[in-house]
Amino acid sequence: MKTKDKIILASLDLFNDRGERNVTTNHIAAELNMSPGNLYYHFRNKSDIIYEIFVQYELLVDHYLQIPEDQPLTLNHLVGYLEAVFEGLWAYRFFHRDLEFLLSSDERLRKDYRAFTFRCLNAIKKILQGLQKGLDGVLVELDDEHLESMSLNVWLAVTNWMAYLKTAHAGEDDGAIDKDMLKQGIYQVLSFTVPYLTENYLKEIRTLQDKYRFQPLSEA
């Protein structure tokens, strides 16, 4: 593996575990038994590493959010896309944790993330449109404005889910939030579709919701 890739992987691990704010390039160098000077040769500063990590994340998400045009989609397709999205959110979880700060510090990251947001919103809309297609479409026909407000609400829920889990799990070890708990956000996204399902799919959504239903966080 190239040194650059080793640095990216190690940095991602450290950022995820300790929080980006608490990790310096010296920590990263030490983690890799590398001199700070050697690290500097590959990445001038932490911002450059973070940007490179984001570029990887973008590639990953753009890849699995390639939604076929003009093809009916099923609820299993929807769940497939959501599984992939939440896998990505988990693997790059530090990013959404400090998103505003990271974006405010780096203009190219800010521009890229903005474009990325719009691509994701478009993909969500395409998924919803795919679910409307065919003789036996999963969702009823919705007008464009409706699809767009729904897509945005889905995006807001998905990108905020991890933060919600952490604040609602207050007092417990941060490690208490694992990938499975994160994926329970899929239940929340499925609930968006419920009022728009055609009759044949009411039973299927129940089964899927049962699969992803999260344990209610107690108020204790």
Added chain:
Amino acid sequence: MKTKDKIILASLDLFNDRGERNVTTNHIAAELNMSPGNLYYHFRNKSDIIYEIFVQYELLVDHYLQIPEDQPLTLNHLVGYLEAVFEGLWAYRFFHRDLEFLLSSDERLRKDYRAFTFRCLNAIKKILQGLQKGLDGVLVELDDEHLESMSLNVWLAVTNWMAYLKTAHAGEDDGAIDKDMLKQGIYQVLSFTVPYLTENYLKEIRTLQDKYRFQPLSEA
């Protein structure tokens, strides 16, 4: 005005304008033409100031989210609650910007915020229940599970709206996000109700959505 309250107000302003991360107790003291020692007399550290600010925010929100039991609510009531909520989000906007970091640094804040979250979710659910009441209820009857997943999706949208605006406005002056733009999040919340409205309210929701529709953020 008591010195303690002056400190809270000045700190809130500075946190909102510059970001909590960039403001020290020395900055706060200087802003008030106060010696750091004098500030220390009132607040031992920044955490204590932040906690006190949150206590104020909590009181404010708990006050306007007192939802009457057993009383039918109208769409105007809903919009009234949302206007108040977004006013609060704006006035204390620094808080959600750095929420995870602030909570991770202060255990009492973490516990208080967790309880606060559940009170807010309960209030949203009560509002939805209120909208279902009466001979001419605004919303159709929904079961408990449905109401709870909807309440959570509303919470996720509302608490993430400001961050979304900032990331989608990337490249522009931070000052470009003002209170009116923030309140356009009300349009997103209204769109949650659309599939559940009873016939008499389809026209009214259109009028309200027109009022709060945000200018689509261009992809330019």
